[in-house]
Amino acid sequence: MEPFRRAFGRLSPVVLGVVGLGTLAVPVYDVYAAVVSHGAPLLPTLAENAIPAICALSLLATAGWIVAGSWRRGEANTVVFWCLAAFVAAAALHVWLFGVQLVTEHRVHPYTTAANAVVAASVLGLLVGVYDARRGRRHERVATERGNLSSLFAKTTDCVVHIDYCERGPVVKAANGAFEDTFGYAEADAVDRVLDDLIVPETADGTRIPEFERRVRNGEPFETEVTRESVGGPREFLLRLIPLDADGEAYAVYTDITGRKRVHEEIADRNRVEYLHRIVSDLTAVDEIDAVGDVVMDAAAETLDHETGCFVVDGEVIETRGTGDADVPASDAIDAARAGETATITNHDGTAVLTIPVGDRGAIQLGAPDGSFDDRDRDVAELLGTHAGETLARLDRQREIRAERERLEFVNRMLRHNLLNGMNVVRGRLAMLDGNVEDGLDDHLDTASERVAEMISHVETMRSFTKAVVADGADRRPMPLGAVLDREAECVRDDYSNADVTVEGDLPSVTVAADDLLGEVFANVLTNAVQHNDTENPTVTVTTTVEETTASVVVRDDGPGIPDAEKTRVFEKGMQGLANPGDGFGLYFVNEVIERYGGDVDVRDNGPRGAVFELTFERADA
Template sequence: MEGSYQTYFEKSPVAVFVVDEDGTYLEVNPAACELVGCSESELLSKNVSDLSTSGESTPPSFQHVRETGRVQTELQIQHSEGHLIDVLLDAVSLGDGTFVGYVRDITDRKEREREVESLKERLELAVDAANLGVWDWDLETDTVQFNDQWATMLGYSASEIDSALDAWKSRVHPADRELVMEAVDAHLAGETAYIDTEHRLQTADGGWKWVRDIGHITERGANGDPKRAVGIHQDIDERKRAEQELEAAHDRLRQVIDLVPDLIFVKNRAGEYLLVNDAVCEAYGRPAEEIIGRTDQELLFTEEHPKAFREDDLAVIESGEPKTIPEEDLVTADGETRVFHTTKIPYEPSGSDDDAVLGYARDITELKAYERQIETQRDNLEVLNQIVRHDIRNDLQLVLAYADLLHDSVEESASGHLHTLQNAAQDAVAITRTARDVTEVLLQSGADRAPTRLRPVLEGAIDSARSNHEHAAIQVEGSIPEVSVLVDDLLESVFRNLLQNAVIHNDQELPEVTVTTTAGKETVAVSIADNGPGVPDEQKAEIFEEGVQGLDSEGTGLGLYLVETLIDRYGGSVQVEDNEPRGAVFTVELPLA
């Protein structure tokens, strides 16, 4: 038997130490020597305190076995190279003052336990930091355990949470419950790798909180039936509410886009529609879902339009610059050809790196028709202007010429009638001149202005007025300054009409007209004063309106309207005031060039 024991002692994989009452090693087997990295002789020269990490002369484990006769414990001992070894010690007293200890190396197991503990600590820290609610479902009892964060997330304390599965189900929003249970059942049946849902849970105050629920089966029975599942609840309430607000904003924007009468669309590089508003749908005669993902080639009713649209789209995408197409035709679903003014700009759809083009097209069909109508009217007005300027005026000049020839041939009793005829013809000539000027204003609304010397223009108008109204006294007070104003060639018509107005609407036997010019730093003012009946206060504000006639006037009312229209074009002003002791003063103010 002694031989068998010795063989076991020598061959045992377990380290065996035999020590005396003082802790001195009496016997050690090869496994013990290998464990601590010493030779047998080295080890037999040591004491248990030499391998202890406590630093005491009598290690606690050795003291305990001396007192009780046996000890089982886990501890660390010193290796000869200085590192520590985790061991499981089973020591007994042999009753004769000696002790035997069986020591197993458990370093690997303890390292794994420490790693698991560290991982557990990190996981708990992560769960706490992320405010994750953890659940643990026992499928055999249908009970669920929750951590404190899960309860706090919903406004409860841990003691208030019922562990029954039905209690958890009752907290799921009714609208989400079916979806959640379908996801759970699919995972339990092995159809999905995880339970992964987003749903609402009722909080302690009766409200609802959005959570993301992720879990999976961690344990199955012998027959494969699930026994345990664990998972987390993540608070996603803020994100879901932000998504809902974004969705609501998107819906509002969509409503606004659909209310816009212009065609609004987005197309990608391949020419496929990514977005269209209701106006596009109406033009194409299709709902949005039949347009999205399709191209103009598939949607339009002609061959040339898709090609032109495609060229414009690619030009914008390639250049990265906006492009405006002043006029382009589109045959709509009802077969009508409409004209559009289209603008296309580079666009990058949200969440995509694909190049695209954003376009908006305004229907200008009616506007173009109106422009053609206006152009026709302008042509007709030009014809009328030619007639007024040439045919009618030439005939009136002929009347005046023959009237002058008859002046010495008619009897004295008829001379009054001849004078009336001459005055009427002269007035008609003046009217044709005013009508000509008004027509030119209408035809040349965009005429360019240029710096023009004021003095020769004003002097020319005064000379013409003196020649046409020899019975009137027209004088210039002071000198006309040498200044330039920014006007066109119709400025003389302004002064001619004001001078004519001062004479022909004068009730005095000798109409007197005085022209005064005053230059300032930025403007020049030309005043034309008369000794006529003046302008009543109630007419001063409206006398320059089209067709408004002066007091007891038989004129057309176009002269002063023409004056106000031209002065407004020049960026100036015109006003009328009372003259002293009687009459009116018309003052034109023009900015200097």
């Protein structure tokens, strides 16, 4: 299998290039046959074959890109494999369709074939969408887990090092305070240095070091006993390597086992980091407070020696474990924990009670009638409390977001089904009155029609805004900046025949990270430049600039401009509200959408008069 992969990796750009040349030959031949053999007009024939030719050229360009070495081998193989798979699937589909039609009916149905191809493409798009959604969910979950694990550096008494295997070896990216205390290297001194050069004795056997890297890259967590050079000389450590990704990042956890005096503590410490990692994953997946209590109490049972325990949130006991009076929380300890304190209390029966805060919402309380809790137990409990508190905060945020979205969805439905439908009826009735009113009333009819059109425009803007807010994050994808800008500029020219809207220079062919609301962003800014112009024939000039990672659109007008005192407030939600079309909410909408894109919008003076709006977007093709 491995020789086949290597061979495929070497031949993949060649195969992709052959496919590109083969597919390019079809439109080239069609143009030749139509123009030369049948005398068809050149331009319509070129237009007919433009898209297939562009697609074929993109395959050739990708093959050249791979040859240039811009792709990792694994990524290039994956791209070429799926490209060939789609090519074979599409070819097989058309062969089947044409074969069945020719055998059964002795002719080909082009519309049926095209419809089937569209359906197949839709299914492919569906599969890609499902894959992308699941991949995004995995990335979000991994990011949350890594954020929670960062607290482990400060909490644990073990030596924890974040390493990254590269050509030099395991390079240190971060280290906790226990690492400095044990090995004598502060984090600032250890970062970007090879870990083995710092703590591996010269006399140590280095034959197993390559095995460590292999296991990390294979995603295999493991543990082994090693000798390392500490501040006090060579000592024995239990090394646990926890892989983070396939690129070689991992946590290296060193537990000093030289004394071997406290077997129970060593066994508990051996599994602490790995177990807490799993707990973070479990907490990330829960969506109810009861489930949080269940996960936390299970974790306490696995890591802490106690007989009874409870999980209290907002004064309510969510989960209990064990039997006896210790099931009932000590209220004074709970109050102290919610105030940010950590307390160990021994009652009159000699029971040790450990109470740990869970944010400001509650506490974890554990009882050990026949024993006591030490600093290690408190560290573990504090970590559990931290993770539980972060999870409760996440659930609160999610609940608030759901409620806000439900309200916005209700507003959107009201706008769509009630107000917008009613305004469209009014506009239709006004159109029926056009030319059928008494002399002298035409101006009133025109004014009413204009106001109705403006109100419909406001409602459409509100619908677009609620759609953007209700969406679960900006669904950013590559959008053609030049094409969208040109389309919206043409629409403004049609709507305002007295305005001179000019796009200077050639529009760039770059794509930016945006969505379907990009056109409405341009429409709002261009309309604002025309509607708030006090000249008889407004002049609006549009220019574009492209940088390495960004693309900007600059809109200049010759209107009255914006006073300096209002420049910082022009994008605020309450700025003149909906009283003036093209201002107030429209610019607030522009600012909100561009921020969701990860871009920026700025306003400044134009010379000698007017305003300049500069919209900056992140490039999707950078």
